[in-house]
Amino acid sequence: MPNVMVWVDRLEKSYGSIIALDSISFSVAAGRIFGLLGPNGAGKTTAIKILTTLARPDAGTAEIAGIDVLRDPVKVRGLIGYVPQELTVDPYLTAREHLRYYGDLYHLSATLREARMRELLSLVGLIGHEDRRVRTFSGGMKKKLDLACGLLHRPPLILLDEPSLGLDVRGRHDVWSYILHLKDQGATVLLCTNYMDEAERLCDEVAIIDRGRIAAIGTPAALKSELKRDVISVELSASNDHHGEKLAALEQAVSKLGMVRAIAKDGTQLKIYVESNEMALPQILQSAAALTVPIQAITYSRPSLDEVFLHHTGHSFAERNEPRG
Ligand SMILES: Nc1ncnc2c1ncn2[C@@H]1O[C@H](COP(=O)(O)OP(=O)(O)OP(=O)(O)O)[C@@H](O)[C@H]1O
Numbered sequence: 261m262p263n264v265m266v267w268v269d270r271l272e273k274s275y276g277s278i279i280a281l282d283s284i285s286f287s288v289a290a291g292r293i294f295g296l297l298g299p300n301g302a303g304k305t306t307a308i309k310i311l312t313t314l315a316r317p318d319a320g321t322a323e324i325a326g327i328d329v330l331r332d333p334v335k336v337r338g339l340i341g342y343v344p345q346e347l348t349v350d351p352y353l354t355a356r357e358h359l360r361y362y363g364d365l366y367h368l369s370a371t372l373r374e375a376r377m378r379e380l381l382s383l384v385g386l387i388g389h390e391d392r393r394v395r396t397f398s399g400g401m402k403k404k405l406d407l408a409c410g411l412l413h414r415p416p417l418i419l420l421d422e423p424s425l426g427l428d429v430r431g432r433h434d435v436w437s438y439i440l441h442l443k444d445q446g447a448t449v450l451l452c453t454n455y456m457d458e459a460e461r462l463c464d465e466v467a468i469i470d471r472g473r474i475a476a477i478g479t480p481a482a483l484k485s486e487l488k489r490d491v492i493s494v495e496l497s498a499s500n501d502h503h504g505e506k507l508a509a510l511e512q513a514v515s516k517l518g519m520v521r522a523i524a525k526d527g528t529q530l531k532i533y534v535e536s537n538e539m540a541l542p543q544i545l546q547s548a549a550a551l552t553v554p555i556q557a558i559t560y561s562r563p564s565l566d567e568v569f570l571h572h573t574g575h576s577f578a579e580r581n582e583p584r585g
């Protein structure tokens with residue numbers, strides 16, 4: 261398959277009695293951003309470590325661009341850029357010294373190295389800080405330098421383990437636009453994340469992982485719409501004398517529509533539970549117009565990825581994310 265950058269088939273890994281990966285399978289098409297979304301201890305880092313050839317699976321297969329990670333680890337390493345979850349920067353080196361060091365590790369010529377260094381420092385917002393020692397950097401600056409170091413050689417596949425961990429809102433947005441920029445440049449990105457909003461904002465496709473198993477895979481939009489739990493709320497104007505009757509009439513008309521699953525009346529509001537907002541909204545508006553219902557506002561919402569997680573795993577993300585003693 262020419263367009264597959266990452267192919268993982270029934271990977272298993274245990275540490276003593278702890279099953280970190282319990283037969284996971286997924287694939288990532290070239291040029292996409294794929295997210296492993298799961299709570300603490302789900303097995304995300306373990307999966308990434310196998311793909312980066314830093315850990316051996318107990319069973320299963322993993323390939324990067326068709327190359328088996330166990331059979332040809334050296335070739336695989338040449339195709340990937342990896343930024344681990346823990347910071348790897350050295351407090352006593354400057355940003356420039358880090359990038360020069362990595363440039364040498366990747367065998368870049370001095371000219372290429374200097375050019376890429378300037379580009380990366382500007383992309384991650386560290387221009388002007390090149391010659392400061394990293395111990396004087398904030399946590400966010402260290403993370404951004406780490407990201408730059410892992411990508412100096414422009415690998416086709418980038419593996420990012422919790423890329424925005426510990427960053428403030430501004431820093432997260434910087435990192436997100438940087439990741440989107442990498443995709444624009446043609447890279448494939450596999451990232452692990454603990455954050456629903458990060459998965460939602462960045463990922464073309466998400467695998468929800470929990471206790472070493474993949475519970476669901478799909479685009480964030482598909483995962484949410486599969487639950488068929490969209491809600492449309494119609495708010496009537498309370499100043500209209502007939503709002504009570506109109507609300508009852510609308511409720512009756514809407515209850516006859518095919519895609520409506522349930523309806524709840526609450527004061528001047530009708531909450532309509534439907535399989536899909538897109539499908540139901542025009543018909544609900546049509547019914548309201550035919551009945552001259554005095555509408556003040558209409559809002560609609562989709563379930564969150566949190567609800568997707570709950571649906572597929574039987575427990576909430578937050579509950580699983582609690583530190584375990
Ligand atoms: N070297 C190791 N020795 C023993 N157990 C390990 C080791 N590495 C991971 N584990 C265990 O394997 C399981 C999966 O860990 P992993 O680091 O892959 O989770 P994660 O999804 O990356 O979690 P987090 O969001 O906290 O980074 C956990 O129960 C963890 O304790």
Ligand SMILES: [Mg+2]
Nearest residue numbers: 304305345421
């Ligand atoms: Mg991890």
